[in-house]
Amino acid sequence: MSIATEIEQRLTEGLALQHLVIENESHMHSGPATESHFKLAVVADDFTGKRAVARHQMIYGLLAVLMNNPIHALALHLYTTSEWQEKNGDIPLSPSCMGAKKEH
């Protein structure tokens, strides 16, 4: 099973997902791993009334067995349904690694 599929399964089980975007950003980073850096946009009303730290900790809890290995970096953008509507589906960009920037 790919890491993205496993992320999706775990989040689907743990949250009432309205919307999920998984981007594999491993290509933006140095090193041989192809499933190490991910960005998630998660929309779920489970986040209602929770501050940003608590929301992130919910996701880290659900993905605990994947963190550090194989997942090295996980960018999280977590919204309730109404916040997501306000954002218009705009997901922030992640930075590249400092170690070895890829030239385009």
Place this chain on the structure above:
Amino acid sequence: MSVVDTIKEQLEANDILLYMKGTPRFPQCGFSSRASEAIMSCGARFAFVNILESPEIRAELPKYANWPTFPQLWIKGELVGGCDIIAEMAANGELKELIDSVVVDDDSAAN
């Protein structure tokens, strides 16, 4: 002293503390770089710990914090968040507000 005691002592001694990879001048990771830039843009002095030089803290802090990755910004002994949260708070002005409130506290305590 245990590693957790060291962490607690660092948090106690520094109102604004960033655990990061590298230093604000020479960050070793894009996420740490973005986080330290956001904090610097608020204009206050802050402390940092380069976890690449502190393997024990790198191993222990994620468990203590219930937060698996770096950077981690701690203000007044409380975890504020990682790169995404810091960047978002910097963009909407909350970060400067929070940092200013801590700095004002310090100034009034000194007087």
